[in-house]
Amino acid sequence: xxxxxxxxxxxxxxxxxxxxxxxxxxxxxxxxxxxxxxxxxxxxxxxxxxxxxxxxxxxxxxxxxxxxxxxxxxxxxxxxxxxxxxxxxxxxxxxxxxxxxxxxxxxxxxxxxxxxxxxxxxxxxxxxxxxxxxxxxxxxxxxxxxxxxxxxxxxxxxxxxxxxxxxxxxxxxxxxxxxxxxxxxxxxxxxxxxxxxxxxxxxxxxxxxxxxxxxxxxxxxxxxxxxxxxxxxxxxxxxxxxxxxxxxxxxxxxxxxxxxxxxxxxxxxxxxxxxxxxxxxxxxxxxxxxxxxxxxxxxxxxxxxxxxxxxxxxxxxxxxxxxxxxxxxxxxxxxxxxxxxxxxxxxxxxxxxxxxxxxxxxxxxxxxxxxxxxxxxxxxxxxxxxxxxxxxxxxx
Amino acid sequence: xxxxxxxxxxxxxxxxxxxxxxxxxxxxxxxxxxxxxxxxxxxxxxxxxxxxxxxxxxxxxxxxxxxxxxxxxxxxxxxxxxxxxxxxxxxxxxxxxxxxxxxxxxxxxxxxxxxxxxxxxxxxxxxxxxxxxxxxxxxxxxxxxxxxxxxxxxxxxxxxxxxxxxxxxxxxxxxxxxxxxxxxxxxxxxxxxxxxxxxxxxxxxxxxxxxxxxxxxxxxxxxxxxxxxxxxxxxxxxxxxxxxxxxxxxxxxxxxxxxxxxxxxxxxxxxxxxxxxxxxxxxxx
Numbered sequence: 001x002x003x004x005x006x007x008x009x010x011x012x013x014x015x016x017x018x019x020x021x022x023x024x025x026x027x028x029x030x031x032x033x034x035x036x037x038x039x040x041x042x043x044x045x046x047x048x049x050x051x052x053x054x055x056x057x058x059x060x061x062x063x064x065x066x067x068x069x070x071x072x073x074x075x076x077x078x079x080x081x082x083x084x085x086x087x088x089x090x091x092x093x094x095x096x097x098x099x100x101x102x103x104x105x106x107x108x109x110x111x112x113x114x115x116x117x118x119x120x121x122x123x124x125x126x127x128x129x130x131x132x133x134x135x136x137x138x139x140x141x142x143x144x145x146x147x148x149x150x151x152x153x154x155x156x157x158x159x160x161x162x163x164x165x166x167x168x169x170x171x172x173x174x175x176x177x178x179x180x181x182x183x184x185x186x187x188x189x190x191x192x193x194x195x196x197x198x199x200x201x202x203x204x205x206x207x208x209x210x211x212x213x214x215x216x217x218x219x220x221x222x223x224x225x226x227x228x229x230x231x232x233x234x235x236x237x238x239x240x241x242x243x244x245x246x247x248x249x250x251x252x253x254x255x256x257x258x259x260x261x262x263x264x265x266x267x268x269x270x271x272x273x274x275x276x277x278x279x280x281x282x283x284x285x286x287x288x289x290x291x292x293x294x295x296x297x298x299x300x301x302x303x304x305x306x307x308x309x310x311x312x313x314x315x316x317x318x319x320x321x322x323x324x325x326x327x328x329x330x331x332x333x334x335x336x337x338x339x340x341x342x343x344x345x346x347x348x349x350x351x352x353x354x355x356x357x358x359x360x361x362x363x364x365x366x367x368x369x370x371x372x373x374x375x376x377x378x379x380x381x382x383x384x385x386x387x388x389x390x391x392x393x394x395x396x
Numbered sequence: 397x398x399x400x401x402x403x404x405x406x407x408x409x410x411x412x413x414x415x416x417x418x419x420x421x422x423x424x425x426x427x428x429x430x431x432x433x434x435x436x437x438x439x440x441x442x443x444x445x446x447x448x449x450x451x452x453x454x455x456x457x458x459x460x461x462x463x464x465x466x467x468x469x470x471x472x473x474x475x476x477x478x479x480x481x482x483x484x485x486x487x488x489x490x491x492x493x494x495x496x497x498x499x500x501x502x503x504x505x506x507x508x509x510x511x512x513x514x515x516x517x518x519x520x521x522x523x524x525x526x527x528x529x530x531x532x533x534x535x536x537x538x539x540x541x542x543x544x545x546x547x548x549x550x551x552x553x554x555x556x557x558x559x560x561x562x563x564x565x566x567x568x569x570x571x572x573x574x575x576x577x578x579x580x581x582x583x584x585x586x587x588x589x590x591x592x593x594x595x596x597x598x599x600x601x602x603x604x605x606x607x608x609x610x611x612x613x614x615x616x617x618x619x620x621x622x623x624x625x626x627x628x629x630x631x632x633x634x635x636x637x638x639x640x641x642x643x644x645x646x647x648x649x650x651x652x653x654x655x656x657x658x659x660x661x662x663x664x665x666x667x668x669x670x671x672x673x674x675x676x677x678x679x680x681x
Contacts, residue, residue, distance in 0.1 A: 055573050079576050086577040092570035096592045105588070106578035150574075157578065 004065045006030050007161060007193065012061035014044075014051050014217075021047040023217040025061070029161070032191040036208040038198060038228075038240070044217035045197045049163050052195065053086055054079035065160065082161075085154030089166040091146040093138040099125070099149050100134035106157045124156035127186065144175040148182075155190060162194045168203065180206060201241050205229060213237045231277060233284065235299055235379040243301035243377065244354040247338070251292040251378070261285050263292070263378060267300065268338050268350050272316045274300075274376035287380045298378050304333065306375035307355035315370040320353045322365045331356045334367075341366035430647035443648035453649070456629040457656065463541070463616075463628065464609035467548040472602050475556035476594070480586065483564040496554035508547055508618040512538055515546075543619035544626050548609050555608070556601040563597030564590065592671060599668035603661045610657055629653055 007029040014022040021044045029035055037045035050056040052063060054071060062072035070077040093102050103124055107117045125131055128148035138146050147167055154162055167183075168176045184207055187194060198204055204211050205225040213220040213228065213236075221233035232238040235246060247267045254263040261276040278285035291298050311317055320336035334357050338350035355369055434440050447453050482489060499507050515521050515537035522534040537543055567590060575585040613630040620626025629649060637646035 053577060055576070079573075080579045080581060083579075084577060086574065088570045088574060090568065090570055092568065092574035094571060094575075094589055105575070105580075109579045109584060153574075153578065 004031060004068075004160060006066065008064045009052060010062045010064070012048070012051055012063065013059050014047055014056060015059045021217050022051060022058075025051075025217075025219060027212060027219070027222065029193055029195070031193055034187050034194045034196065034207055034209045036196045036198060036204040036211045037214055038201060038204040038211050039214035040199055040240070043214040045199075045214050046165055047217070048214070049165055049195060049197050052161075053084050053163060054082055055086075083157070083159055084161045084163060085157060085159035087147070087150045087154055087162070087164040087167045089169050091138070091143070091150045091170075093146055093149055093153075095138055097137075098134065099130065099136050099138070099141075102138070102149055103153045103156050105153065110157075120156050124152040127155065127189075128152045128182070142175075143171050144179055147171065147179060151183075151186070155186070155192065158192075160193065162192045164194065164196045166197055166199070168198075168200075176203075183207060205241075213240060232301070232377070235301060235382050238301040238377060238379065242303055244304050245300055245302040245307070245352075247300045247351040248297050248381075249300050249378070250295070250297055251288070254289070254292055256280070256285075256289070261288060262373075263288070265298070265300070265376075265378065267318075269340075270318055270338065272300075272318070272371065272376060273373045274378055275373040276376070276378055277374070284379065288378055291380050297381055299381055301377040301379060302371060302375055304354040304356045306371060307353065308370045309334075309355070309357045309359055309361065309367050310370055311368050312370045315372050316376075318353070318369040318371065320350070320367050320369055322361050322363050322367055325361050325363055331358050332361055334361050336367060336369070427647045427650055430644050431651045432648075433644060435642075435644060443645050444652070446645060447648055447652065452627075453632050456627055456632045457652075459626065460610055460612070460628040460630075461656075463544055463548070463612065463626065464606055467545055467552060467609045468602055468606040470545075471549060471552040471556045471605050472560075472598060474553060475560045475601065476591075476598065478557050479560035479564045480590065482561060483567075484569070485565075493558070496557060499550045500554055504547070504551060504614040505618070507550055508615055511543065511547060511550075511619060515543070538619050539621055541620065541625055544612065544615050547615040547619050548612060551615075552605045552608055556605050559601040559604070560594065560597050563594050567593050595668055595671045599664050602664050606660055606664075607657050610660075611653065629656075 009025060009027045012022060012025040013020065023044075025048055027035075037048060039045045047056060051058045054077065057076070058071060060073070063070050069075045070082055094105065097105065100121055103121045104117050107120060112120075121134070122131075125134060128151055130145065130148055130152065133141065133145065133149075138149065141149070147170075150167075164183075168179055171179060180203060187207070196203075196207060205228075208225055210222060211225055211228045212222050213233075215236050221228060221237045223231075223233075228237065229241050232241055232243065239246065249265040249267045249272075252264040252266050252271070254261060256262075259277070259279045261278045263274045263276060265272050265274055276285070276288065278288065288298065290296075308315075318338065319340050320338045321341065322334050322336045324335040326333040334353075334355050336353040336355065338353055353369060357367075361367065431443050432439060432441065434442070482492075486492070502510075513519055517534035517536070519537075521537065522531070525531045525535060526533075537546065571589055571593075572585055575589045576582075580588060611630055612628055613634065616622060616626045616628045616631060620628075622631050630653070633646045633649040633653070636642045636649060
């Protein structure tokens with residue numbers, strides 16, 4: 001393997017006719033890093049991955065490994081000479097070859113000696129816990145085993161970059177978790193630079209050093225898992241990592257501190273205090289201040305787990321009426337309508353409140369919902385440009 | 397319901413079974429019986445002995461093989477690259493497919509008639525070649541070996557192509573991508589991944605094409621020289637049956653035709669078995 005320090009993707013764009021699948025994609029990977037592209041289906045994450053491999057030619061932009069250009073308007077190193085490895089969602093094992101032959105495929109193309117091939121295939125199969133499977137054909141193995149072969153087939157070549165395109169999506173829930181652990185352990189051990197594509201936030205959070213959230217082919221946020229999880233850059237990212245309760249709200253007053261923005265907001269007549277973790281200079285802070293000054297509506301984002309039933313000192317209290325209760329074992333998922341309890345239940349439905357309650361709740365109950373000021377995030381109303389079709393998802 | 401399951405399945409199979417028995421098994425058994433009897437019904441192997449001792453009849457086996465084997469190799473050999481390049485669809489694919497299917501739908505006789513006029517001594521092809529000064533005198537495309545070969549190519553290639561196209565386009569594109577990512581060039585990917593996966597399709601289309609070419613009759617009569625160079629085995633059988641009215645001798649020739657076809661098919665299937673060892677799942681992974 002040729003050694004390198006970093007891989008840089010600069011302003012990579014891919015258009016299919018009128019449609020832009022990847023837009024101005026810029027990112028740097030350090031050697032040994034595990035980076036995940038996270039986003040819903042159709043967000044361009046797989047296309048971005050395939051553009052980096054060279055399997056899909058890019059429309060514009062450039063890709064560098066240190067100073068070596070592998071893709072721009074003039075140079076185009078073909079995929080087979082980039083020394084990247086790729087694992088596919090459907091495993092893509094060669095059905096006419098045994099496990100041993102599948103893993104040896106790339107080594108044979110490199111014209112290595114028989115003894116060395118044998119040794120490296122053995123090592124790779126050991127790494128993925130498939131000793132003793134060498135003579136089997138892919139069709140004789142389970143999905144999880146096949147995916148392990150696919151991983152072995154890549155790492156045996158010591159690729160400069162390992163790309164995994166939704167590798168766990170075709171497996172059942174239990175295997176998915178198992179193989180996820182193994183991937184993590186494998187990465188800890190080999191430290192191979194990895195790009196992982198998934199729509200599953202749990203996988204992204206569990207595996208990554210950095211997560212890249214994509215929407216409509218554009219990067220929304222790049223950050224560590226804790227940062228993406230607790231401090232999303234916008235309403236789209238928030239929604240994708242589990243925030244709900246995107247209520248329409250107005251900002252009544254605010255005070256700017258160095259690292260937080262304290263705001264009083266009003267949702268359907270009920271007042272809420274929010275301590276927004278937007279430090280000075282944060283783009284989100286500027287957007288909220290602008291919305292406050294112009295009197296625009298904003299959106300809240302609160303995790304259902306952060307809303308408790310009951311009254312607690314120092315926390316916001318909201319009144320709502322439970323409309324749907326789903327028992328989930330350790331807690332119940334409750335859908336409620338924001339309304340003061342004297343209201344006629346037949347009247348106009350209020351904003352929907354999603355919360356999780358540890359205490360039993362019955363449909364029709366009038367609830368006091370408690371929300372800590374620092375579990376509330378506020379974002380500007382998403383713009384509705386032509387590329388923001390998904391924006392309407394927030395209105396529910 | 398459980399008890400009637402088996403008999404229910406039998407009744408569903410019945411129409412197909414009736415067809416197979418009436419149209420295949422019975423005529424085959426009857427032909428076998430005829431080939432092993434004299435006109436009066438007495439048992440004999442004389443019909444076979446006669447064929448092997450008649451140099452003119454025996455030569456038809458060789459004549460037919462020299463037509464059928466090259467034609468089959470050319471048809472399948474051309475179908476492999478064509479289907480490879482069109483595996484992900486191509487511009488004008490529908491038009492190409494349409495023109496390929498036309499000769500099948502027109503039937504052998506009409507195609508032969510067409511070839512006779514277009515490729516004959518005064519046909520436009522020869523006029524064109526002479527106008528372009530490629531040839532001085534009209535080139536003989538018809539009434540010879542070449543005519544039969546061209547006609548069988550026109551008839552057989554579409555079958556081979558369409559069948560292989562179904563095979564190649566069924567192979568997951570991810571396999572090609574995987575091969576490429578592992579360092580294989582386009583050619584290496586073709587020979588190491590696609591070709592081995594196409595082998596079952598190649599074998600089947602070779603068998604079908606060979607059987608079609610080996611039992612050639614109308615083209616050999618209309619476009620060849622049925623009295624000499626293209627006197628194929630089916631012509632021999634026809635002459636015994638309908639010129640000499642010896643159905644027993646004709647049946648023996650038919651049985652030998654079937655036997656030769658079976659031998660070639662077995663060879664192809666053995667090749668397939670040696671080349672393609674993997675499971676029968678193609679590319680689904």
